[in-house]
Amino acid sequence: MKRKKYNIIFSVILIILLFVILYFAKLYLDDYKSRILNLCAIYTILGLSLNLINGFTGLFSLGHAGFMAIGAYTTALLTMPIPIKEQNFFMAPLISPLDKIVWPFLPSLILGGILAAFVAFLIGAPVLRLKGDYLAIATLGFSEIIRVIFTNTQRLTNGALGLKGIPNTTNLFWSFGIAVITLIVMILLINSSYGRAFKAIREDEIAAENMGINLFKHKILAFTIGAFFAGIGGGLLGNLIGAIDPLMFRFFLTYNILLIIVLGGMGSITGTVISAFIITISMEALRFLDESINLGFFTIRGIPGLRMVVFSVLLMMVILFFRNGLMGNKEITLDILANKLSKKPLTKGGVKR
């Protein structure tokens, strides 16, 4: 009991420390570096939300890009100033209530998340009866449907032309703030009775049902919560870049997030956070591989796309050597750190779950 209290105090200190660091980062980092950090935080949110569905509940869903599109478009349409809306919709005017509404960032973001969650709830009802590959195909199809709908609703989403001039509200405080909130919600959820039920469903559905777990209720809960955070992540991403179009939300976007959770470990929160940071930062740091490299005596001609090869090799290594990703389903918790530091024998149930 005492340990739990210390843990909470320590977490609060850590979070405050993080925001102090962010404050200085915001002062001293240029736009390029803070953009990469923002992306790290956003990919953490997206990774965590997909991991809740895929890693913890064991539902192989590929519909994340669709939920993100819903969140991104909702947030963008609500936060864009009226003159910019008029400029964007030069082909056909925006449908009526939306063209006069301008909301602050936070409510728009939350509404984006709620809409994504609502859609997830609606499609979850029929789709979550499927299992394994069938579920993957159905959710993939769903995200393509969202994209095609957004392409064709000219007066709502500006169709293929996309939206431009979305206010760049996303900054380090927004992205990291929401990432921390997501992290806390995920940790609390996973350690609650619901979390245990999710994991039971992942391990064995029939056994879980025998234990009295309502399969459908828990599956749809995980799916909806995951979609909610995906919508928020999408909204943050749209307002970070400042321009969105339906082509942005192709399957590749889901694949990027899938890469993060597979590398980090399906079913590990810390793994997702670590791999979101590693992948996003190294994607930029590895850019020198695309350029010509001068070794002094001779020059290697740059091959565009070489940095992507590194990720393919990394993915192959992970699949070959660590089936379960970098962290598997283990976590780095404060308990473990404290034990490591004090070199006390591990307490029962304190480490491995």
Place this chain on the structure above:
Amino acid sequence: MKKIATLLAIILTISTLFAGCSKKEQQTSSSNSNSDVIKIGVFEPMTGANAAGGALEIEGIKLANELYPEVLGKKVELVLVDNKSDKVEAANAAARLTQKEKVTVILGSWGSSLSMAAGDIVRKAQIPAIGTSCTNPLVTKGNDYYFRVCFIDPFQGTVMANYAYSKLGAKKAAIVQEVSNDYAVGLAKFFTDSFKELTGDPNCIVAVSNYNTGDQDFSAQLTNIKSANPDVIFAPGNFTESALLIKQARQLGIKAPFIGGDTWETPEFVTIGKEAVEGATFSTFFTSEKPITKESEKFLEAFRKKYNHEPAAVAALGYDAYILALDAIKRAGTTDSVKVRDEIAKTKDFEGAAGKISLDENGDAVKNAVIKTVKEGKFTYLDTIEPKK
């Protein structure tokens, strides 16, 4: 075994991170030591869906860099970054050019949506960008730091409407558009507007059909169009789909001529469409048959010598973007990006390889359009259309 693998993976990832850092230090030190280099950023899709288009433009930019390697007595260095045909990456690449590489001007990109993702970044960093073939009007609208050397969709749509009305004598037109492509949708819209104005008939567009990128079968759309019996069919879209569309239309017995936009000007259009695309007419930026300016002759000669094939229109646009940037730096007499921006904005009657360029108040090029047709399996020059002054 597992421990070794863990160690290996950790070392690999860490070493890649460090490799990135050490490279960065090198670069900053080198750019500090020789400030006699002017950096021009090139931001193009080199991988991903639009890689082919990006590669063509880089050909033109590299050629221009070889012909004009110096300005203000300093060497010009091209900094190429890949935007992966992806919006998130495009924004990162633009931020990298403006913040880390500290370039004077940015050139690119192929694809309007990628340019739009960079728009806010160049505006905030106050570094001018010159678009090569991004034709969507939204790219430069409301952005003082984005310019372009190509004409925009409204002009191209108007040119084709004029062509259909006055040269083909069409009174009724049908539209088949690639609905997931911003370029095709924009072109179709402006074609519709000016065709309605020309004919004075609000019902002159007898049918509008949509298809998606990657579609193979167009029989539903074509049956619809056949029953409407138009004089001309305007079908802006990707070359593969357009070629298939025209082929299937001829098989269905549709005789009306097809007209389209500059995306058709690729060898694949003819190889897929074969004899079905004979007579297909489209507007484009440039022709290698009839040099427009002195610069075009120079460009054509050097291009054929270096690459051993005929230049694509976008290669000429890449070339133009580079020489326009150089000219602006020369006029400004400094590498101060705000002053260079002001000089770019003043550009008037600048002689580029793809025609004379004057920039209007939005930063869009006002220039000639070229009309070409497919004749005996080759793209043949038909006409040059002057812009309305």
